[in-house]
Amino acid sequence: MDYTFEGKRKTLSLGKYPAxxxxxxxxxxxxxxTMLATGIDPSAEKKRVEVQAAIEEQEQALTFEAVFREWxxxxxxxxxxxxRRLKLAGWKSISSPSAALRSSWAISSSAPRRACRNCPVWRGYGG
Incomplete structure (x- = not known):
């Protein structure tokens, strides 16, 4: 679809046929x-929505469990x-399943430290 926004000619793809x-x-x-009538650039809005979806997908992929396993x-x-097995079993015994699935951005930096401090398997381990 061709349109003009703020004096510039633009093209918006509506999708490929037959998809x-x-x-x-x-x-x-x-x-x-409708967006054009309200003063919104449809192409910019489409890009914004795509970027937002990518950010949300990335946040979902970065759960605390995924970050923990990499670490x-x-x-x-x-x-x-x-x-390794003993310490991992100790960590699993004190961590809640809901915390493992939370986004790593939603967990404070002191929460894992507090959890490790309470676990007898991890006491004295400098790692």
Whole structure:
């Protein structure tokens, strides 16, 4: 769809045929025209929505458990396998499943430290 916004000619893709049918393409066109009428650039809005979705997807992928497992592999490489299993079992026993699935951005930096301090398996471990 070609349109003009703030004196500049722009083109907005409504989707590829046959993935997007005629009815849906017309609905997208109507939405874009409504945006233009209210002073919103449909192309910029489409990009903003895509970026926001990518950020949310990335935050979902960065759960505390995913970050912990990556850290775990790096920090415990020098430990014997039996020690790694014992310490990991200790960590799992004190961490809640809801905390493991939370976004790593939502957890304060002192929360894991407090949890480790209360776990007898981790006491005295400098890692």
């Amino acid at each position: 997007v049918g005629l009815k849906e393409a017309r609905a997208r066109r109507d939405t874009a025209k 775990w592999e790096v920090r415990t490489i020098d430990l014997a396998e039996s020690s």
